[in-house]
Amino acid sequence: DSGVTQTPKHLITATGQRVTLRCSPRSGDLSVYWYQQSLDQGLQFLIHYYNGEERAKGNILERFSAQQFPDLHSELNLSSLELGDSALYFCASSVVVSDTQYFGPGTRLTVL
Amino acid sequence: GQNIDQPTEMTATEGAIVQINCTYQTSGFNGLFWYQQHAGEAPTFLSYNVLDGLEEKGRFSSFLSRSKGYSYLLLKELQMKDSASYLCAVSRNAGNNRKLIWGLGTSLAVNP
Numbered sequence: 001d002s003g004v005t006q007t008p009k010h011l012i013t014a015t016g017q018r019v020t021l022r023c024s025p026r027s028g029d030l031s032v033y034w035y036q037q038s039l040d041q042g043l044q045f046l047i048h049y050y051n052g053e054e055r056a057k058g059n060i061l062e063r064f065s066a067q068q069f070p071d072l073h074s075e076l077n078l079s080s081l082e083l084g085d086s087a088l089y090f091c092a093s094s095v096v097v098s099d100t101q102y103f104g105p106g107t108r109l110t111v112l
Numbered sequence: 113g114q115n116i117d118q119p120t121e122m123t124a125t126e127g128a129i130v131q132i133n134c135t136y137q138t139s140g141f142n143g144l145f146w147y148q149q150h151a152g153e154a155p156t157f158l159s160y161n162v163l164d165g166l167e168e169k170g171r172f173s174s175f176l177s178r179s180k181g182y183s184y185l186l187l188k189e190l191q192m193k194d195s196a197s198y199l200c201a202v203s204r205n206a207g208n209n210r211k212l213i214w215g216l217g218t219s220l221a222v223n224p
Contacts, residue, residue, distance in 0.1 A: 002154065002156070033212075041216075042199075042214055042215070042216040042217060043155070043199065043214045045211075045212070045214070055209055056206075056209055056211060088152070090154055090155070097209065097210050100145065100157050100160060101145075101157070101212070102157065103154035103155050103156070104154060105153070105154050106153075106154055108152075
């Protein structure tokens, strides 16, 4: 157990819908990272927050947004969902920027 | 630009030794990580190298040569549970930030 929690574990929804994925970092970690991993694909970095502020953006679509709250938990919002958004979404946390990242168990999103 | 190369697939026999290579090209190099990922699960941290040389951790060892842009992960006394994807990731300085660049992973199959 990495200490990073993610909810929900599974999510099934329809095209055009909007969902919110939640992540709680390890105690003491200030950085939160979001990744997308489609079937048999590599990890795609989406976005990084540090202590409530956005630090870096990767290949994140405009339909996706995220935020980190004062208690350091983070949410990833996915809207106008498409079939191609079906994937595993991982959250990772680290103490500071560029430190070792510890991953949560992931949320498996299925868009039908 | 930045680039990471690792073999897509490897097979090995239980009890044997396997070496998974990773080559990279990047500016602002700040260390190299190895992660293990079982199918459908989260990546788990294995090792971090920032200086040249070999780091040993039980059955797993990781080597880095910064001048050659090269690393390898050595797995000894292979067990069936070592069947997984092994991800190489390079940390690089980017302005006042640091970014992690992920390889696509090497899928290792351990056969009895």
